Amino acid sequence: MASHLANIYGTEQDRVNCAFYLKIGACRHGDRCSRKHIKPQFSQTILLANVYNNPAHTLEGSTLSKEELQKDFDRFYEDFYIELCKYGHLLELHVCDNVGDHLMGNVYARFEWEAEASKAVDALNDRWYGLRPLHSELSPVSDFREACCRQNEMGECKREGFCNFMHLRHPTKSLVSSLNASQRLSRRKAAASGQDTVGEEMGWTPSAARANGGGGGSWRDGGDVGWKPTRQ
Numbered sequence: 001m002a003s004h005l006a007n008i009y010g011t012e013q014d015r016v017n018c019a020f021y022l023k024i025g026a027c028r029h030g031d032r033c034s035r036k037h038i039k040p041q042f043s044q045t046i047l048l049a050n051v052y053n054n055p056a057h058t059l060e061g062s063t064l065s066k067e068e069l070q071k072d073f074d075r076f077y078e079d080f081y082i083e084l085c086k087y088g089h090l091l092e093l094h095v096c097d098n099v100g101d102h103l104m105g106n107v108y109a110r111f112e113w114e115a116e117a118s119k120a121v122d123a124l125n126d127r128w129y130g131l132r133p134l135h136s137e138l139s140p141v142s143d144f145r146e147a148c149c150r151q152n153e154m155g156e157c158k159r160e161g162f163c164n165f166m167h168l169r170h171p172t173k174s175l176v177s178s179l180n181a182s183q184r185l186s187r188r189k190a191a192a193s194g195q196d197t198v199g200e201e202m203g204w205t206p207s208a209a210r211a212n213g214g215g216g217g218s219w220r221d222g223g224d225v226g227w228k229p230t231r232q
């Protein structure tokens with residue numbers, strides 16, 4: 001690619017490629033966008049579109065306290081973290097709290113290897129979560145700092161949930177450290193026993209969310225096999 005083209009690739013000046021799709025993996029025009037959305041053939045990042053339903057946006061959920069909403073979200077985050085670890089080395093997991101159709105409840109996961117991401121996409125397209133079939137695809141997003149709304153991080157975004165950059169919902173910090181530690185331990189154990197990925201037999205430290213009555217169990221395969229993490 002000529003250098004003058006490389007400089008504008010995926011920027012606002014690029015008249016061919018959609019900057020939003022490249023940076024955020026979703027754009028509000030969807031398939032009707034006048035610029036190209038070139039789906040990557042290989043990527044470390046996958047997108048699961050419209051999966052997280054924040055109860056705060058529903059009638060039944062409007063009465064929940066801030067703590068209850070956080071607990072609900074932590075349970076969701078943990079469910080996906082544990083499931084995604086089965087396909088490879090999970091490096092990042094992000095969930096959008098936007099309310100616009102193209103970003104609402106989007107889950108993005110970045111793996112160490114492209115092959116792991118491809119395996120996850122294939123497997124997850126056969127799965128259900130929360131009574132709905134999942135839709136999974138490889139995503140062009142590589143840098144989540146670029147994809148996130150800076151104003152939102154400073155609490156100043158005027159577009160709020162309708163913003164076209166990611167507004168992430170953050171899990172409780174101690175949950176993330178505990179999940180990261182569990183993944184490290186399981187990967188070490190799996191490597192020692194000659195497996196290339198962590199299986200379901202690994203032990204996870206139960207999180208506060210689950211210990212306090214969180215059930216998980218929202219997963220379903222094509223068949224009727226409910227997926228549950230095995231715990232020590």
Ligand SMILES: [Zn+2]
Nearest residue numbers: 018021027033
């Ligand atoms: Zn677009």
Ligand SMILES: [Zn+2]
Nearest residue numbers: 149152157163
């Ligand atoms: Zn914003």
